[in-house]
Amino acid sequence: MRWYWIDRFIEFESGKRARSVKNVSLAEEHLHDHFPGFPVMPGSLMIEGMAQTGGILLGEHFGFRYNVILAKVPKVVFHSWACPGDQLIYSAELLDAREEGGSVSVEATVGDRAVATAEIVFAHLKTDDPQFSRIDQKNFVFRMNLLDILTVGKAGSGAPAEVSGVDGRRGEAVE
Amino acid sequence: MPSEEEILDKVRGTLVDALGVDDDEVTPTATLIGDLGAESIDFLDIVFRLEKSFDIKIPRGELFPENLASADAGFVAGGKVTAEGLEELRRKMPHADVESFAKDPVLSRISDLFTVGMIVRFIAARLK
Numbered sequence: 001m002r003w004y005w006i007d008r009f010i011e012f013e014s015g016k017r018a019r020s021v022k023n024v025s026l027a028e029e030h031l032h033d034h035f036p037g038f039p040v041m042p043g044s045l046m047i048e049g050m051a052q053t054g055g056i057l058l059g060e061h062f063g064f065r066y067n068v069i070l071a072k073v074p075k076v077v078f079h080s081w082a083c084p085g086d087q088l089i090y091s092a093e094l095l096d097a098r099e100e101g102g103s104v105s106v107e108a109t110v111g112d113r114a115v116a117t118a119e120i121v122f123a124h125l126k127t128d129d130p131q132f133s134r135i136d137q138k139n140f141v142f143r144m145n146l147l148d149i150l151t152v153g154k155a156g157s158g159a160p161a162e163v164s165g166v167d168g169r170r171g172e173a174v175e
Numbered sequence: 176m177p178s179e180e181e182i183l184d185k186v187r188g189t190l191v192d193a194l195g196v197d198d199d200e201v202t203p204t205a206t207l208i209g210d211l212g213a214e215s216i217d218f219l220d221i222v223f224r225l226e227k228s229f230d231i232k233i234p235r236g237e238l239f240p241e242n243l244a245s246a247d248a249g250f251v252a253g254g255k256v257t258a259e260g261l262e263e264l265r266r267k268m269p270h271a272d273v274e275s276f277a278k279d280p281v282l283s284r285i286s287d288l289f290t291v292g293m294i295v296r297f298i299a300a301r302l303k
Binding site: 072103 | 192193216217219220223226235
């Protein structure tokens with residue numbers, strides 16, 4: 001199992017918003033324990049998918065200069081289930097982006113059905129920070145291999161996700 | 176220019192959202208870490224929320240200075256903040272009650288400088 005909780009970006013507007021897809025599959029081991037006879041996507045892994053979506057949105061805004069760490073989930077509300085066969089869409093909006101970190105709001109939906117909403121706060125950590133080695137790497141929203149998600153081809157065309165809106169604003173604080 | 180009471184009300188709402196505390200816990204003298212259970216990452220969340228709530232910009236380190244207890248600058252000796260250290264605190268944190276802390280400047284109490292009242296005074300000075 002690899003720590004990818006989104007499958008593909010379907011929209012990516014630099015410094016503003018991003019939408020990603022997570023296809024829930026009965027092939028995922030944990031669904032057979034969560035719960036036997038009633039497989040549903042664990043809420044904690046939905047938060048992880050929302051954090052990967054928002055964390056990459058934040059990381060890209062600063063040209064991936066920082067390690068983005070999931071620091072805090074001030075608010076999360078689950079409205080319904082996501083089951084095998086469901087396609088979750090995570091829609092993230094960048095609320096704050098500054099040198100120390102950032103925050104996003106994310107909605108998870110299946111079709112027209114609301115599944116979850118969350119606010120997530122990220123901290124930035126440079127690799128030369130004395131605290132760097134003390135942080136459990138699992139708390140990193142992404143290491144560089146997770147960026148593979150940005151290059152996953154779109155169905156049919158095989159083209160990677162386009163990052164739109166990249167211009168001179170990259171790296172500036174979000175107004 | 177809102178009154179200090181109005182600012183306190185908005186700060187209270189911010190801290191209730193950021194820290195999950197009850198309204199009545201957020202008094203001007205409550206310390207953020209000791210009384211309200213804030214952790215370091217909460218300070219970033221609080222800054223984000225204050226900026227939105229009051230429509231102001233809070234540059235890094237102005238409300239919550241970093242590395243206050245750095246020992247290398249001669250600001251700490253024998254577990255206490257030195258006179259030079261207190262001077263540095265007055266300079267970096269004009270909105271904090273450094274004088275009360277100065278009566279017994281034990282290093283372990285330094286986080287008590289971060290109070291609800293400190294945030295209110297900082298915001299009031301910003302809005303002037």
